[in-house]
Amino acid sequence: MCRRLPGVLGQTARMAWAVDRPGVVLLLVCQLLTGATAATVLAFTAEAMTHLLGSGTVSERLRGALPALIVVTAAAALGRVSGALSSYADGRITPRLMTEADIALVGAVCRVEASAYGEDGFADRQEAAEVG
Numbered sequence: 001m002c003r004r005l006p007g008v009l010g011q012t013a014r015m016a017w018a019v020d021r022p023g024v025v026l027l028l029v030c031q032l033l034t035g036a037t038a039a040t041v042l043a044f045t046a047e048a049m050t051h052l053l054g055s056g057t058v059s060e061r062l063r064g065a066l067p068a069l070i071v072v073t074a075a076a077a078l079g080r081v082s083g084a085l086s087s088y089a090d091g092r093i094t095p096r097l098m099t100e101a102d103i104a105l106v107g108a109v110c111r112v113e114a115s116a117y118g119e120d121g122f123a124d125r126q127e128a129a130e131v132g
Contacts, residue, residue, distance in 0.1 A: 012097070015097060015100055015101065016093055016097050018100075019093065019096040019097055019100055020092060020093050020096055020097075023089045023092045023093045024089075024093065026085060026086075026088075026089040027086055027089035027090060027093065030082045030083070030085045030086035030089060031086055033078070033079075033082040034079055034082045034083055034086060037075045037076070037078050037079035037082060038079060040071065040072075040075040041072050041075045041076055041079065044068045044069075044071040044072045044075065045068075045072055047065075047068040048065040048068035048069050048072060049065075051064035051065035051068065052065045105129055105130060108129075109126065
């Protein structure tokens with residue numbers, strides 16, 4: 001199964017690309033942006049904590065941490081927007097992709113020789129294909 005996974009993922013990506021190119025591009029961009037914003041939040045949270053846990057008066061520490069906290073806030077907000085757009089793109093692609101996969105499965109089943117239905121394991125393989 002692990003050996004087949006890259007091929008299946010590639011086939012799914014090609015099918016998604018054929019079904020909705022703008023949706024796939026939006027999904028990829030949003031996923032990359034979500035990852036970048038998560039890394040930014042982590043990096044600047046560490047910087048803010050360095051200031052907050054450092055020495056000096058409370059007001060000095062807060063003033064020192066403020067730029068990092070602003071970046072954390074902005075990156076977190078951008079990450080949320082990106083996550084929402086990613087969910088939108090996924091919701092846009094998935095129904096079309098499932099429809100195309102169902103059509104391909106029905107087409108494949110219709111092309112099967114009648115004698116194949118009597119072979120051992122054919123029903124199991126067909127059910128596995130239907131489930132995905």
